[in-house]
Amino acid sequence: MTIPADLKYTKEHEWVRIDGDTATFGISDHAQEALGDIVFVELPEVGRSIDAGEAYAVVESVKAVSDVYAPVGGEVIEVNEALEGEPELVNTDPYGAGWIAKVSIGDGQVELLNDDEYTTFLEE
Amino acid sequence: MTNLLKTPLFDAHVALGGKMVPFAGFEMPVQYKSGALKEYTFVREGGAGLFDITHMGQVRVTGSGALAFLQFVTTNDVSKLAEGQVHYSALLNDSGTFIDDITTYKISDTEYYLCINAANRHKDVAHLQAQAEHFDVCVVDESDDTTLLALQGTAAQAALQPLVDADLESIGYYKFAQVQVNGTAGIVSRTGYTGEDGFEIYIPNSMASEVWSQLLENGAEPIGLAARDMLRTEMGYALYGHEISDAVTPVEARLMWITKLDKGDFIGKQAVVDRKADGPKQRLIALKLTGRGIPREHYQVFVDGEPSGEITSGMHSPMAGGVALAYVKPEHAQTGDLSVEIRGKQVAAERTTLPFVRSNVRR
Incomplete structure (x- = not known):
């Protein structure tokens, strides 16, 4: 299981990459592993305003439907449309090609963990 | 919550990376390391998928009244079964709704073998034993002693043949044979729940690990519950607790093809006749x-x-x-x-x- 050091994580197993005033969201390697084969991703609309902690996307595996929560608040500026045809990218490359959405960072954030803290959290 | 049961293959599942989940009172593998989609694809695209379905129950019915008994407690026409033939059938209650769906195997005029759902086992056995009092039959629940494997997919026959003493080619669809599996008596039927060619294999628990391992050596891959459900849903096969339950009759569930109203009386018949006349809900x-x-x-x-x-x-x-x-x-x-x-x-x-x-x- 990989936990890149340049990302922040939530206790709901999302990751966020903060780059200036833009944040990129996805789900962690642990999350995709626990969900199993992902067969559908419901993406948010570009332009939608989302609060920190709000469910902004849905990932569906063979057996389960799971909400994905926003680590920080903001407005959606881009979504990963490749997931509509290849939802399995979330499994195969959760921190890269399996990203879900980008937001322009607004107000608020949930508790964010660095890689060490997230590793400890997973071990607990 | 009572303790979950384990099949004789529990350790084998864990060793193969099986993700164990509660299912019908057992701890069963929902998927193995490669994941449900790859398992599904393996079965659909020419492999031999190996499923542990030991959670399912088996009941042996013997005695001179076996045919009359089964005609009365099941919906399908047991008089049409030849020795070595299997059919899909159901147990109904007096209101015409499902106690369970089952398969019936005819071993001889005085001996039949039923395969029932795990979750309904105790209910089914109690029902069958209560009804048996009116017939010259003996109803024995053999579930605890029996391991049931399904081997499904185009490669199933080639993987299974080396273990059995019968020519599998001679076993047609929904036919079975009492065979020696590695020298121990078992039943092999050309049946399944996937829409692929394949077999279901009934053996004593003592043979479970050996047969499981040999089938894997012969090229079979283990398949979990998630892929099994995908395969059966694609075929539109009913699953108890989903399409059928004690809230619906065969009229609603499109299962009149296993409900033979012309065979004489059986439990639930009048209710089904009435429902057919009134129209389904x-x-x-x-x-x-x-x-x-x-x-x-x-x-x-x-x-x-x-x-x-x-x-x-x-x-x-x-x-x-x-x-x-x-x-x-x-x-x-x-x-x-x-x-x-x-x-x-x-x-x-x-x-x-x-x-x-x-x-x-x-x-």
């Missing part, structure tokens, strides 16, 4: 989403914008897309614009025919 349909999304169990089905029923089994089929079985009001079985409510939105759907993907069983 709901109808099972097969649907396919034309919009994006995955139709899932309990999602509401709408017709012409009004609620009509709900999904009993639904999935994302790699071959057919979003497909589901659903109960709708009888007047909506054939006509009206269908949609499925997914997270508050109406997603368009259309009626389709079963199976959702082509069956490869050997007819």
Whole structure:
């Protein structure tokens, strides 16, 4: 299981990459592993305003439907449309090609963990 | 909560990376290391998928009254079974609704073998034993001693043949043979729940590990519950607790083909006759989403914008897309614009025919 050091994580197993005033969201390697084969991703609309902690996307595996929560608040500026045809990218490359959405960072954030803290959290 | 049961293959599942989950009172593998989709694909694309379905129950019925007994407690016409033949059937209660769906194996005129659902085992056995008092029969629950494996897919026969003393080629679809499996008596039937050619193999628990390992050595791959459910849903096969239950009769569930009203009296018959005359309260349909999304169990089905029923089994089929079985009001079985409510939105759907993907069983 990989936990890149340049990302922040939530206790709901999302990751966020903060780059200036833009944040990129996805789900962690642990999350995709626990969900199993992902067969559908419901993406948010570009332009939608989302609060920190709000469910902004849905990932569906063979057996389960799971909400994905926003680590920080903001407005959606881009979504990963490749997931509509290849939802399995979330499994195969959760921190890269399996990203879900980008937001322009607004107000608020949930508790964010660095890689060490997230590793400890997973071990607990 | 009582302790979950383990099949004799529990350790083998864990060693293969099986993700164990509670299922019908047992701890069973929902998937192995490669994941449900790869397992599904292996079975559909020419492999030999190996399933531990030991959670299912087996009941042996013996005695001079065996035929009369089974004619009375099951829906299908047991008098039509030849020795070595299997059929799909059901147990109904007096109100015509399902106690269980089963398969019946005819060993001889005085000996039959039933395969029943795990979750219904104790209910079924109690029912059968109570009814047996009126017949010259003996009903024995052999579930605890029996391991049941399914080997499904085009390569199944080649993987199984080296272990058995009978020529599998001579066993036709829904036929079985009492064979030696590695020198121990067992039953092999050309049956399954996947829509692929393949076998179900009944052996004593003492043989479970050995047979399991040898089938894997012969090229079989282990398949978990998630892929099993995908495979059966694509065929439109009913699953107790979903399409059938003690709330529906064979009329609603489209199972009149296993309910023979012309064979004489049986439990639930009058209620089924009445329901047929009055018309069903709901109808099972097969649907396919034309919009994006995955139709899932309990999602509401709408017709012409009004609620009509709900999904009993639904999935994302790699071959057919979003497909589901659903109960709708009888007047909506054939006509009206269908949609499925997914997270508050109406997603368009259309009626389709079963199976959702082509069956490869050997007819």
